[in-house]
Amino acid sequence: MTPLAKRSLGLLLSLTLLAGCASFPEAEPLEHVDTGSGYRYANLEGADNSEELFVILSFSGGGTRAAALAYGVLERLRDSWVEMDGESRNLLDEVDIISSVSGGSFTAAYYGLHRDAIFEEGGRFQRDFLYRDVEADLKRRLLSPFSWARLASPTFGRIELAEEVYQSLLFDQATFADLSDNGRKPFLLINATDMDKGSQFSFVQSQLDPMCVDLESISLSRAVAASSNFPIAFTPLTLNSYPGRCGYVEPPWVANALQGLNTNPRRYYRARHWQRYQEPERDYVHLLDGGVSDNIGLRPALDALRAPTLQEVEWSVLNKMNREIVDKLVVIVVDAKPENPTPDADTSPRSPGPRQVINTISTTPLANYSFDTVELLRETLRDRENAQRLSLDAGTGMHQIDLYYIYVGFDQLEDATRRERFQRIPTRFNLPTEEVDGLRQIGAELLEQSPCFQQLVGQREGSGGRLCSH
Amino acid sequence: MAEYLKVVFPQRREVWIDGEPAAWTQSVCQVDAGWYTLTLAPPQDFAPESQRVEITDTLPSAPLVVEFTLKEPGP
Numbered sequence: 001m002t003p004l005a006k007r008s009l010g011l012l013l014s015l016t017l018l019a020g021c022a023s024f025p026e027a028e029p030l031e032h033v034d035t036g037s038g039y040r041y042a043n044l045e046g047a048d049n050s051e052e053l054f055v056i057l058s059f060s061g062g063g064t065r066a067a068a069l070a071y072g073v074l075e076r077l078r079d080s081w082v083e084m085d086g087e088s089r090n091l092l093d094e095v096d097i098i099s100s101v102s103g104g105s106f107t108a109a110y111y112g113l114h115r116d117a118i119f120e121e122g123g124r125f126q127r128d129f130l131y132r133d134v135e136a137d138l139k140r141r142l143l144s145p146f147s148w149a150r151l152a153s154p155t156f157g158r159i160e161l162a163e164e165v166y167q168s169l170l171f172d173q174a175t176f177a178d179l180s181d182n183g184r185k186p187f188l189l190i191n192a193t194d195m196d197k198g199s200q201f202s203f204v205q206s207q208l209d210p211m212c213v214d215l216e217s218i219s220l221s222r223a224v225a226a227s228s229n230f231p232i233a234f235t236p237l238t239l240n241s242y243p244g245r246c247g248y249v250e251p252p253w254v255a256n257a258l259q260g261l262n263t264n265p266r267r268y269y270r271a272r273h274w275q276r277y278q279e280p281e282r283d284y285v286h287l288l289d290g291g292v293s294d295n296i297g298l299r300p301a302l303d304a305l306r307a308p309t310l311q312e313v314e315w316s317v318l319n320k321m322n323r324e325i326v327d328k329l330v331v332i333v334v335d336a337k338p339e340n341p342t343p344d345a346d347t348s349p350r351s352p353g354p355r356q357v358i359n360t361i362s363t364t365p366l367a368n369y370s371f372d373t374v375e376l377l378r379e380t381l382r383d384r385e386n387a388q389r390l391s392l393d394a395g396t397g398m399h400q401i402d403l404y405y406i407y408v409g410f411d412q413l414e415d416a417t418r419r420e421r422f423q424r425i426p427t428r429f430n431l432p433t434e435e436v437d438g439l440r441q442i443g444a445e446l447l448e449q450s451p452c453f454q455q456l457v458g459q460r461e462g463s464g465g466r467l468c469s470h
Numbered sequence: 471m472a473e474y475l476k477v478v479f480p481q482r483r484e485v486w487i488d489g490e491p492a493a494w495t496q497s498v499c500q501v502d503a504g505w506y507t508l509t510l511a512p513p514q515d516f517a518p519e520s521q522r523v524e525i526t527d528t529l530p531s532a533p534l535v536v537e538f539t540l541k542e543p544g545p
Contacts, residue, residue: 251488252488253488256504256505256506256507259504259524260503260505260524263526264471267503308487308492308493308502309487309492318500321500322493322494322501323484323491323492323493383472384472386530387472387500390529390531391530391531393531394530396531397496397498398474398498398500398530399499
């Protein structure tokens, strides 16, 4: 054998070994369920964040467009103050929940981990994510021969390469244990989609309890990769599951919900999905982009406004309303929704091409579902306001809560040229500096201009259980 | 679907739904439609011990009313 042939054979053997060894990082099993530990809402301290004022933020998907818009909203909240009981409180410190999807999850996770360091001008988040060509990093990683060998393994996919990129750029070795150790709100809901159930999958310990998985062994970069795991571009992300190995006891709400297929099918199916995580043969869960099941990240908030117990939704805001803990509820929806994918199609008799058709079928159902989700939230809050008023008139003693619904989206821009400029920014992980600057500015501006936001920060007294919706 | 429940008891006491604190007696609370197991916070001086109810077709002005009574102290 010639020296060249020997070297080639050696290289081939090395690559084969590498491929054989390559696999996704395994999540560790949970020895036993302990509600007093792990990344759970109840385990975060609320010392400087009162639940009397309960603030929920939702960050939509949409690549860097969504991340930068959410960033602008955080910047504005950082500079805003609200009066509660004669005390001035910083609004960003009062945020209890951030629920995010896809591009929005980068901003949410980095803020949850590093808090105000996210705002450092020229700092890591700006330099290595918002203003960076992350797509080039992803392509470089994909084109490396080292990656090809690993991609030959059936348990190592393109999503693992993406996770490595996000780890090196933003999150290092941080896991959910770091968020638990941090111990402060906001409680992050980084949302992906469970392929098998078609339902939302949030990276919180209560979601992983029936799977007997220790969330603290999972890296933040992996959760963010799952949340932004755009189908086809990346491979589904696999999580281990160890059902039946941690003494998990099904909470009472599940059996009750399973009695109500006709009374409350939504609750019934949530219970059915919950049970499926406990099925002994399900040793893996496969995750896709959170946007596939809810591209606006609002479904968890809707669940928290419906479920009356903390066993059903661990941060149930309805439970806190019924127990008279919450006096003021603020929901801020940050929606980086783009324009219609075929805005000029109707100006020509020519049939739109395959690319436009694919664009339409891949984005329109998500956009329509997001629209309905936002409307459902608004109706839910409106119903609560009406219920409070009726109860007040009837003297039945329902707790009166001031309700604020604030929507930050490009369609709130009155100027058509500006509106279209932002709506036409593509969903990418590489945007020009002026676009990122513009998105940050518009996020802050749209929040600032919201009449309900102005009412929230300008008000000294409660509004007597009214809903402000704008 | 939002439904409404009022638990009546001679004292103000926490109402437990499915085994956890979830509301207060004498006040209307909001729940999701469906089946629930209701009881009160300790002390165990009330009857019955628990009640399983289906909450549906209620209004804030006409909630499902569930009553617990104070037990007579034993001899």
